[in-house]
Amino acid sequence: xxxxxxxxxQALVRGALAALLQLEDDLEVVAxxxxxxxxxxxxxxxxxxxxxLDVEMPGIDGLxxxxxxxxxxxxxxxxxxxxxxxxxxxxxxxxxxxSGFVVKDTPARQLADAVRRVHSGLxxxxxxxxxxxxxxxxxxxxxxEADVLQAARSGGTVAAIAGTLFLSEGTVRxxxxxxxxxxxxxxxAEAVRVAVDNGWLLPH
Amino acid sequence: xxxxxxxxxQALVRGALAALLQLEDDLEVVAxxxxxxxxxxxxxxxxxxxxxLDVEMPGIDGLxxxxxxxxxxxxxxxxxxxxxxxxxxxxxxxxxxxSGFVVKDTPARQLADAVRRVHSGLxxxxxxxxxxxxxxxxxxxxxxEADVLQAARSGGTVAAIAGTLFLSEGTVRxxxxxxxxxxxxxxxAEAVRVAVDNGWLLPH
DNA sequence: ACGTGACCATGACAGGTGTCACGGCCTTGG
DNA sequence: CCAAGGCCGTGACACCTGTCATGGTCACGT
Numbered sequence: 001x002x003x004x005x006x007x008x009x010q011a012l013v014r015g016a017l018a019a020l021l022q023l024e025d026d027l028e029v030v031a032x033x034x035x036x037x038x039x040x041x042x043x044x045x046x047x048x049x050x051x052x053l054d055v056e057m058p059g060i061d062g063l064x065x066x067x068x069x070x071x072x073x074x075x076x077x078x079x080x081x082x083x084x085x086x087x088x089x090x091x092x093x094x095x096x097x098x099s100g101f102v103v104k105d106t107p108a109r110q111l112a113d114a115v116r117r118v119h120s121g122l123x124x125x126x127x128x129x130x131x132x133x134x135x136x137x138x139x140x141x142x143x144x145e146a147d148v149l150q151a152a153r154s155g156g157t158v159a160a161i162a163g164t165l166f167l168s169e170g171t172v173r174x175x176x177x178x179x180x181x182x183x184x185x186x187x188x189a190e191a192v193r194v195a196v197d198n199g200w201l202l203p204h
Numbered sequence: 205x206x207x208x209x210x211x212x213x214q215a216l217v218r219g220a221l222a223a224l225l226q227l228e229d230d231l232e233v234v235a236x237x238x239x240x241x242x243x244x245x246x247x248x249x250x251x252x253x254x255x256x257l258d259v260e261m262p263g264i265d266g267l268x269x270x271x272x273x274x275x276x277x278x279x280x281x282x283x284x285x286x287x288x289x290x291x292x293x294x295x296x297x298x299x300x301x302x303s304g305f306v307v308k309d310t311p312a313r314q315l316a317d318a319v320r321r322v323h324s325g326l327x328x329x330x331x332x333x334x335x336x337x338x339x340x341x342x343x344x345x346x347x348x349e350a351d352v353l354q355a356a357r358s359g360g361t362v363a364a365i366a367g368t369l370f371l372s373e374g375t376v377r378x379x380x381x382x383x384x385x386x387x388x389x390x391x392x393a394e395a396v397r398v399a400v401d402n403g404w405l406l407p408h
Numbered sequence: 409a410c411g412t413g414a415c416c417a418t419g420a421c422a423g424g425t426g427t428c429a430c431g432g433c434c435t436t437g438g
Numbered sequence: 439c440c441a442a443g444g445c446c447g448t449g450a451c452a453c454c455t456g457t458c459a460t461g462g463t464c465a466c467g468t
Contacts, residue, residue: 009309010287010308010309011308011310011311011312012221012285012306012308012309012310012311012312012315013217013308014312015224015311015312015313015315016217016220016221016223016224016312017216017220018312019220019223019224019227019312020219020220020223020224023223081216083214102216104214104215104216104217105213105214105215105216106215106216107215107216107219108215108216108218108219108220108222109219111216111219142443142444142445143444144444144445144446152393154394154397155389155391155392155393155394155395155396155397156390156391156394157390157391157424158424158425159424167446168446168447168448170446170447170448170449171445171446171447171448173425173426173427174426174427174428174445174446174447175445175446176425176426177425177426177427177428180426180427181427185359186361186426187359187360187361187425187426187454188359188393188425188426189356189359189392189393190358190359190360191359192359193358193359346413346414346415347414348414348416361454361455362455363454371416371417372418374416374418374419375416375417377455377456377457378415378416378417378456378458379415379416381455381456381457381458384456384457385457391424391455391456392455392456
């Protein structure tokens with residue numbers, strides 16, 4: 001019997017995944033949580049063999065939750081299950097100690113197999129996504145550039161960004177200009193779009 | 205036996221929902237599709253009693269699919285099941301002839317009941333969402349303003365927007381300015397964010 | 409027929425934005 | 439030690455944006 005923990009913020013999806021996996025004879029859902037910061041506590045209490053983690057979650061995101069879970073309950077393998085196949089997410093997930101990475105586009109029948117493979121110590125990675133992740137390397141953005149771009153997501157003006165980050169307006173403009181150049185964009189909004197699509201910015 | 209059609213672009217979610225509903229004795233999944241433009245054909249072939257439609261789908265979105273389905277197979281009731289609780293979506297869904305509107309945050313157990321209610325002719329609406337939809341009225345944007353804002357989503361410059369919409373740059377600026385004023389924003393990016401959050405722009 | 413309002417366009421203007429050059433402070437690594 | 443590179447800041451400049459005034463066409467409801 002493989003014991004499972006399921007973490008997904010959408011209750012309907014979470015319950016449906018549980019129902020789907022519960023159909024398998026060798027799988028057993030022992031915990032369900034809706035927030036990233038509930039993962040570790042639930043795992044300690046229910047000691048699952050495999051944890052299915054969504055990337056987009058309130059509290060802390062699935063990537064951070066995977067890191068914490070790795071330290072708190074090393075016996076539990078992590079299988080990331082996410083909506084968006086952003087190449088950057090895969091790298092972050094792997095460096096966070098995840099054993100597998102599956103997008104929600106994959107057929108339902110394959111999920112149970114992915115869980116079994118992860119449980120037996122194998123790595124499960126979406127092949128097309130792995131290719132994308134290899135061709136296009138790491139994020140070219142420096143930490144501050146990512147911060148500034150992140151602050152620019154809500155659409156505020158330079159002054160607003162400078163205010164929230166306690167920076168000079170000139171510095172913000174420089175970081176934005178650099179980020180725009182690196183992403184091949186022509187405006188800050190386009191740069192944000194590119195960065196988000198590639199998973200170079202944190203979820204949210 | 206209530207016959208069901210499930211439309212969702214994410215294969216995993218679609219399969220999981222099917223598994224969840226299949227557990228009920230009085231429910232039967234007779235068709236699954238991944239694209240909006242496959243809904244009508246599948247419905248004609250399998251003649252379901254209730255169709256669960258996601259709003260975000262490739263091809264045509266769930267709202268348009270609901271309208272087409274309403275005309276092609278009037279005997280089939282429509283229950284929208286969507287990720288984002290944008291107030292504007294609810295209005296559009298209702299005017300498209302949907303009988304119910306459920307967000308994916310709702311508990312899994314309630315879904316089967318929602319399906320049964322819709323099948324028996326009742327309307328099912330998320331109460332909190334209904335309240336939001338009432339307090340904040342229809343979209344204040346005119347058709348062209350919405351078009352321009354939609355074109356501005358990718359982050360292009362005014363010239364680019366004017367090019368794709370075959371408009372003068374001055375006209376684009378005017379429409380953007382008007383949209384910015386109506387949304388209470390200060391920049392176009394912020395206006396886009398507000399409009400998207402309220403469901404005033406088409407999905408995607 | 410008339411007013412209203414959406415739509416398109418032009419022109420002009422203040423202010424914001426993106427770019428560049430320059431300098432200074434750090435930490436890292438040869 | 440010293441170069442390299444990320445980080446922060448200033449200042450200046452061309453360009454783009456957002457706003458406003460103005461005017462024209464068209465469809466509409468009274």
